Amino acid sequence: MKKLFGVIGDPIAHSMSPIMQNDLFQNYSMDAHYFPFHVKKEELVDAIKGLKSLGVSGFNITVPHKVAIIPLLDQIDPLASAIGAVNTVVNIDGKLTGFNTDGNGYVRGLTEQITNLQDKSVLMIGAGGAARALYFSLAKAGVKRLDICNRTKVKAYTLIEECPYHVDSTAYEMKEAEERLGEYDVIIQTTSIGMSPHTEDIPLSLEHLKAGTFVSDIIYNPLETALLREAKQKGAIIQNGLDMFVFQGALAFEIWTGIFPDTDRMKNIVEMQLGGKKC
Known part of the structure; x- marks a missing residue:
């Protein structure tokens, strides 16, 4: 049957x-x-x-x-x-x-690209439902540092406080995070900004992004968002949401x-x- x-x-x-x-x-x-x-x-x-x-x-x-x-x-x-x-x-x-399986699926896909995840400092953009699944799963996986930037810092703090797995973490507003981009090994974009049909939108400035940073966007339509395109131009390694x-x-x-x-x-x-x- x-x-x-x-x-x-x-x-x-x-x-x-x-x-x-x-x-x-x-x-x-x-x-x-x-x-x-x-x-x-x-x-x-x-x-x-x-x-x-x-x-x-x-x-x-x-x-x-x-x-x-x-x-x-x-x-x-x-x-x-x-x-x-x-x-x-x-x-x-x-x-x-x-x-x-969203968070664990993300971590599995990330570890296909990155070794020694436990040694990485990570910045997550956004504090919505998708971010929550990723944040909890990355914290459980034992990343060294896991910060969040969001338009409203309170929402990011709430996510941090509700996570049952311990990880060093700080919440920032977008402008604060933009100034600190050079501190991170991995940057993860979890919002819908840049999704079709608004494909030229970008969540934050990449002016201070350092070459070699791993930049991941959970969007897969388009396969290359404006954020990923700009990050690649600045020498980052990129991953889409596929x-x-x-x-x-x-x-x-x-x-x-x-x-x-x-x-x-x-x-x-x-x-x-x-x-x-x-x-």
């Missing part, structure tokens, strides 16, 4: 997950299919009931449901509970368990199937859909 998987969100038509996950099911000769489900906020409770009734084996959750889904689950993984958001659910014997997207999907696939899949294959599939390789 064919197993059913999917992703729920609003909007959902743009999602690359169905193409990526269905290719994996085919590659591993699994009788399974992954569907996109367009679910509005007011429809979430009924949608989850429907997915359980259909016997869906697992599904991903994207905006705007990552927080709202938590009370609808039977169990939640400790990291997802700490983050306060879920992006992956597995259905075992009618019991729904939630996980968050690695995070691929590895969070790979970790979800592993939760559902027990198999950690071919991430190079996944990355190639998404790159082809997005129109070519950048970075």
